[in-house]
Amino acid sequence: MKFPSPSSADAVIAVTELVRHFGRRTALDSVSLYVPRGCVLGLVGQNGAGKTTLIKHLLGGLRAESGTVRVFGRDPTVDPVGVLGRIGCLSEQRDLPGWMRVGELMRHTQAFYPSWDEEYAARLLQDFQLDPGQKIKTLSQGQLAKTGLLVALAYRPELLILDEPSSGLDPVVRRDILEAIIRMVSEEGRTVLFSSHLLDEVERVADQIVMLHQGRMVLNGRTDDVRRGHISAVLAFDDPLSAAPAVPGAHAVAGSGREWRILFGGTRPELEAAALSLKACVVEERTPSLDEILVARAGGKGG
Amino acid sequence: MRSPAFAIAWEIWWRHRAGMTLLPCGLLLCGFLNRTAFRQGEWAGFAVALSYAVLAMAMILTFGFFHFTEGQRKGGFGSYPQRLFRMPVPTAWLAAWPMIYGTAAVGVLYLACDWLMFVPLDRPLPKLWPCLYLVSGFTLYQAILWSFPERRYLKLFLLTLGAMFIAFCWMFFLPHMIEGTLADWGYEGSPKSVQRGLLVFFAATGPAAWGFSWLRLRGQRHGIAEGVRGGAAVIERLAEWLPARTERFASPDAALFWHEWRQTGFILPLAVAGVLAMTCIPSWLSGPLTGQTTMGLLTWMVIAPVLLAAIIGRGFAKPDFWSPQLGVPAFIARRPVSAGQIVFAKLKAALCSVSLTWGMTGITAVVWFAAAGDFGGIDALLAQGKIYYPGGQRWLLAGLLLAGGMMLSWRFLVSGLAAGLSGAKGWFYASNGITAAILVGILACFIWTGDNDDHPIRLYNLWPWVEWLPAILCGLVIAKLATAAWAWSRAHEAGMVGGRGVAGYFAAWILAAALLALAAGIAFPNTPWLRNLLWLCAALVPPLAGPGVALITWSANRTGGSP
Numbered sequence: 106m107k108f109p110s111p112s113s114a115d116a117v118i119a120v121t122e123l124v125r126h127f128g129r130r131t132a133l134d135s136v137s138l139y140v141p142r143g144c145v146l147g148l149v150g151q152n153g154a155g156k157t158t159l160i161k162h163l164l165g166g167l168r169a170e171s172g173t174v175r176v177f178g179r180d181p182t183v184d185p186v187g188v189l190g191r192i193g194c195l196s197e198q199r200d201l202p203g204w205m206r207v208g209e210l211m212r213h214t215q216a217f218y219p220s221w222d223e224e225y226a227a228r229l230l231q232d233f234q235l236d237p238g239q240k241i242k243t244l245s246q247g248q249l250a251k252t253g254l255l256v257a258l259a260y261r262p263e264l265l266i267l268d269e270p271s272s273g274l275d276p277v278v279r280r281d282i283l284e285a286i287i288r289m290v291s292e293e294g295r296t297v298l299f300s301s302h303l304l305d306e307v308e309r310v311a312d313q314i315v316m317l318h319q320g321r322m323v324l325n326g327r328t329d330d331v332r333r334g335h336i337s338a339v340l341a342f343d344d345p346l347s348a349a350p351a352v353p354g355a356h357a358v359a360g361s362g363r364e365w366r367i368l369f370g371g372t373r374p375e376l377e378a379a380a381l382s383l384k385a386c387v388v389e390e391r392t393p394s395l396d397e398i399l400v401a402r403a404g405g406k407g408g
Numbered sequence: 409m410r411s412p413a414f415a416i417a418w419e420i421w422w423r424h425r426a427g428m429t430l431l432p433c434g435l436l437l438c439g440f441l442n443r444t445a446f447r448q449g450e451w452a453g454f455a456v457a458l459s460y461a462v463l464a465m466a467m468i469l470t471f472g473f474f475h476f477t478e479g480q481r482k483g484g485f486g487s488y489p490q491r492l493f494r495m496p497v498p499t500a501w502l503a504a505w506p507m508i509y510g511t512a513a514v515g516v517l518y519l520a521c522d523w524l525m526f527v528p529l530d531r532p533l534p535k536l537w538p539c540l541y542l543v544s545g546f547t548l549y550q551a552i553l554w555s556f557p558e559r560r561y562l563k564l565f566l567l568t569l570g571a572m573f574i575a576f577c578w579m580f581f582l583p584h585m586i587e588g589t590l591a592d593w594g595y596e597g598s599p600k601s602v603q604r605g606l607l608v609f610f611a612a613t614g615p616a617a618w619g620f621s622w623l624r625l626r627g628q629r630h631g632i633a634e635g636v637r638g639g640a641a642v643i644e645r646l647a648e649w650l651p652a653r654t655e656r657f658a659s660p661d662a663a664l665f666w667h668e669w670r671q672t673g674f675i676l677p678l679a680v681a682g683v684l685a686m687t688c689i690p691s692w693l694s695g696p697l698t699g700q701t702t703m704g705l706l707t708w709m710v711i712a713p714v715l716l717a718a719i720i721g722r723g724f725a726k727p728d729f730w731s732p733q734l735g736v737p738a739f740i741a742r743r744p745v746s747a748g749q750i751v752f753a754k755l756k757a758a759l760c761s762v763s764l765t766w767g768m769t770g771i772t773a774v775v776w777f778a779a780a781g782d783f784g785g786i787d788a789l790l791a792q793g794k795i796y797y798p799g800g801q802r803w804l805l806a807g808l809l810l811a812g813g814m815m816l817s818w819r820f821l822v823s824g825l826a827a828g829l830s831g832a833k834g835w836f837y838a839s840n841g842i843t844a845a846i847l848v849g850i851l852a853c854f855i856w857t858g859d860n861d862d863h864p865i866r867l868y869n870l871w872p873w874v875e876w877l878p879a880i881l882c883g884l885v886i887a888k889l890a891t892a893a894w895a896w897s898r899a900h901e902a903g904m905v906g907g908r909g910v911a912g913y914f915a916a917w918i919l920a921a922a923l924l925a926l927a928a929g930i931a932f933p934n935t936p937w938l939r940n941l942l943w944l945c946a947a948l949v950p951p952l953a954g955p956g957v958a959l960i961t962w963s964a965n966r967t968g969g970s971p
Binding site for chain 1: 657742
């Protein structure tokens with residue numbers, strides 16, 4: 106597994122040892138993240154894990170308490186014009202002014218981005234079946250999300266940041282949005298940071314996955330490697346156990362009696378060695394889903 | 409919570425607990441002063457005027473505490489709280505409880521003000537009819553706010569109409585107004601019977617407002633009153649009549665200005681239009697006016713834009729006028745624009761708003777004066793002007809004074825930008841408190857000078873203070889220039905504003921200050937001490953440091969930090 110290092114010159118996003126507190130609560134604890142150009146990064150984690158806080162730092166909405174945040178090599182709080190002009194953003198809170206019409210929002214957004222592509226915007230408007238004369242306050246949740254995505258995509262930003270883009274949407278709208286993103290990524294090779302609870306979506310589009318848990322980065326790797334780096338296995342013991350066994354390398358252990366399901370972080374030989382040390386044998390094994398990994402890493406009982 | 413009624417009461421209290429604690433404390437303090445220091449002597453007249461101003465402010469605050477609405481956005485104020493519709497409580501009670509609390513609060517406040525502030529000065533207020541007026545006014549206010557969810561312009565229109573109606577009816581309880589007016593209308597019956605009829609009408613308004621609110625809330629709760637229908641829809645369309653933007657914006661600055669203008673630009677003109685309607689229509693209907701009354705009403709029309717700009721400026725200073733939140737809205741924060749572009753868009757929108765307001769005020773004043781005014785007062789003023797100022801100077805002075813009024817309105821509209829854009833609640837509310845105190849003081853002075861022909865306190869009583877004025881004003885000018893130099897240079901160094909922007913703003917400031925100084929020079933050519941004081945004031949009126957500091961505070965607010 107080879108990931109861009111702090112020395113990577115072409116990192117679109119470079120976050121180093123970022124710390125943020127809200128009162129006594131630590132929202133981000135020494136988070137470091139490097140996203141190379143053309144990468145689709147899935148940011149996952151529970152509610153309150155720090156995903157939105159990290160995104161706010163990337164957009165210049167929060168100044169780093171300690172550590173550094175660089176987007177396109179610039180500090181977004183010092184040079185907001187230079188950074189935000191190259192970012193497209195769609196957030197879970199659809200912060201669009203209700204009094205505007207869809208067409209007015211498009212023209213308003215166009216004024217700030219010289220790279221606005223009118224043809225592309227018109228095509229998205231048609232694809233999303235939006236009425237340019239409709240007021241934003243009268244749009245449904247799905248239409249609102251599509252409108253937000255339209256104005257985030259139409260100027261073909263170099264970096265697209267999507268913070269829970271499909272939160273609260275029905276499967277049809279989710280599919281439409283996801284397909285628009287995939288199309289953009291595949292056609293143009295843009296960099297995307299995609300935060301979502303819906304891990305099947307992340308799994309479908311993301312090259313790289315970062316998982317935050319209680320403000321700390323607990324996982325960072327290529328999607329396939331992350332999945333391959335974990336094994337969901339059932340260990341069988343000779344005698345029934347009254348308490349869960351302490352399996353070295355396991356993130357979650359669940360079961361009863363003689364059979365216990367574990368989510369193991371490591372390779373197959375390491376799993377076998379761990380089982381041997383407990384005088385157990387592996388009776389079943391498979392590659393876990395991202396959902397299972399997230400739940401196990403977040404301290405649940407998945408496996 | 410023991411009951412829904414208690415839960416609603418607790419919610420109102422908890423949301424406004426700070427204000428609801430401070431207001432009685434303020435009233436007690438005023439009452440204490442009226443009973444001790446102001447009870448007798450030369451300050452008693454001023455204390456009565458101040459008490460009226462305090463009563464008015466307290467009433468406005470109480471209307472604010474008890475409106476019982478919230479917006480779709482966090483902390484907004486758009487409609488009856490929709491979440492309560494999911495509670496197992498009949499709609500009739502949902503409408504009744506906040507109305508009962510509000511009317512009780514308004515009535516109790518009025519009586520408390522009377523007992524605390526006016527009785528000690530031997531100027532007790534009438535009880536029955538003002539209480540009925542306030543209570544019915546309050547129920548109408550709540551009914552309008554609840555019945556048309558998220559329709560801000562329609563609500564503004566209906567509130568203005570309601571306030572106009574109440575103000576018009578109020579006249580029938582003023583002895584010197586009712587007899588003349590009724591006689592002019594050819595009414596030969598007793599004024600008392602008219603008053604009794606009005607009291608019955610207003611007593612019925614409360615239950616009617618409750619009934620209407622109940623029906624409207626029931627409609628909202630069960631989804632049978634979505635949108636506005638019939639006549640209301642027409643009013644809504646008229647009120648929200650604004651052409652859709654179909655052309656491209658020439659630049660980001662043009663887009664920002666359009667956004668600001670559409671959000672806040674019409675508020676001052678609409679508010680002033682309401683006040684003008686409330687002033688002109690009743691006075692026109694009430695029959696011929698004397699020269700003195702005409703001049704008084706004309707003065708009020710000129711003061712209204714400045715006074716309302718000071719009030720509306722509190723909201724204008726915030727990143728979003730319609731939200732109580734002080735953070736920069738994400739929609740704007742994520743635009744690739746500098747602080748300078750944002751602040752200049754606000755300054756420009758304020759300027760256009762003020763120009764529109766003054767244009768409308770000028771036209772209205774002329775039309776009203778031609779239709780209902782008496783030329784006696786204005787003739788006397790013109791005659792006086794001819795004595796002191798030769799022809800050309802007279803008209804130049806009039807023009808400069810008009811420009812000065814516009815500048816003062818603009819200054820008040822943008823004066824809170826530094827605090828409002830900072831996102832710091834403490835700073836913002838402290839700044840609002842100071843403005844409110846100044847407004848109450850000015851209002852009290854107007855009431856007092858209007859009530860007293862023989863002013864017990866004349867300028868020579870204040871002479872020791874006047875002697876200090878040059879030093880105080882000089883200090884303020886120096887502080888202003890130093891702050892401006894610091895703020896603008898820091899903003900420029902941080903890339904928040906370009907060199908041309910800084911130079912342009914400073915040039916505009918110098919021009920504005922020079923025009924005001926010219927007006928002072930023409931108005932008082934032979935009174936050097938007063939002219940010099942006004943020159944210092946001319947340097948203070950056009951804002952210079954404020955916008956510079958606003959650049960810094962907005963940038964800090966955007967990045968979630970303190971300046």
